[in-house]
Amino acid sequence: MSVFLSLLIFICGGFITSIWAADMPPMPGNRYDIGSHRLHINCMGEGKPTVIIDTGLGDDSSDWQDILQLSAAITRTCIYDRSGYGWSDYGPRPRSSKRIAYELGLLLDQAEILPPYILVGHSFGGFNLRLFAAARPDEIAGLILVESSHELQYEQLNIKLPPPHKSRRNIVIVAKQGKNTSDNTKPQVLRDHAYRTASEEISALYQSSRQVQLYGNIPTVPLIVISRGKAEWSGSANAEHREKIWIKLQQDLTRLSPISQHIFANHSGHDIPQQQPQIIVEAISDITLLARTMSSP
Secondary structure: OOOOOOOEEEEEOOOOOOOOHHHOOOOOOEEEEOOOOEEEEEEEOOOOOEEEEEOOOOOOHHHHHHHHHHHHOOOOEEEEEOOOOOOOOOOOOOOOHHHHHHHHHHHHHHOOOOOOEEEEEEOHHHHHHHHHHHHOHHHEEEEEEEOOOOOOHHHHOOOOOOOOOOOOOEEEEEOOOOOOHHHHOOOHHHHHHHHHHHHHHHHOHHHHHHHHHHHOOOOOOOEEEEEEOOOOOOOOHHHHHHHHHHHHHHHHHHHHOOOEEEEEEOOOOOOHHHHOHHHHHHHHHHHHHHHHHHHOO
């Protein structure tokens, strides 16, 4: 269930029941202690650079297993669960992108997953990985932004963010365009974790966007921006105008690096990882080849 910008967010009373070990499905990969809690990461394949995947808001590592396996045939590929998702523990709040990027660095250090890295970020994951790349520029070999969030999207699209999360309330998230097909088979416990964690990340979205505005510049590395080819907003002049703004913001992301390319997933909406995964795998292959060529003596 990838949670897109045009969500309907309902604030409801009550607590979210936390379910853990006994109800969890078998864990692929390993968990590592980063000091305050433990994070889960699953790595497959061999070779350098290592691909690091950060999912969209509301998704966990189980939603990217097909891409993980295909990418692992190209080079070593790792997908992790941000704090609170999948098999990772809940982490300290606020769940801002700067905190998330810092925690990813701790995880890679503890797991001894060495650079160089190719970063693949979907939607909100793009925020996190831009801050990670800015903090560790010498470790980055390439970046792939898949329908990535843009730091100016809330202002330009006139999206009102919820106030900071100040009490234990359940924020129920309903996607306007419906659920991912992957959510139909996902164990309930993973969905419960995703709902709770997504609410905390939504509460810090304004803070995250400000952090990316201030610190989101990436090093000069190969960059591929993958955008949707099917409109998420349609049916009225206002909706079509919003769609044009979104694509313009996507085009703006290509200016983050002088070595960039903009690709459209013509058969996909926002959920490109589920609807057109092969285009992401092809981008990983292209960036890997280019990064290896650039690093050759």
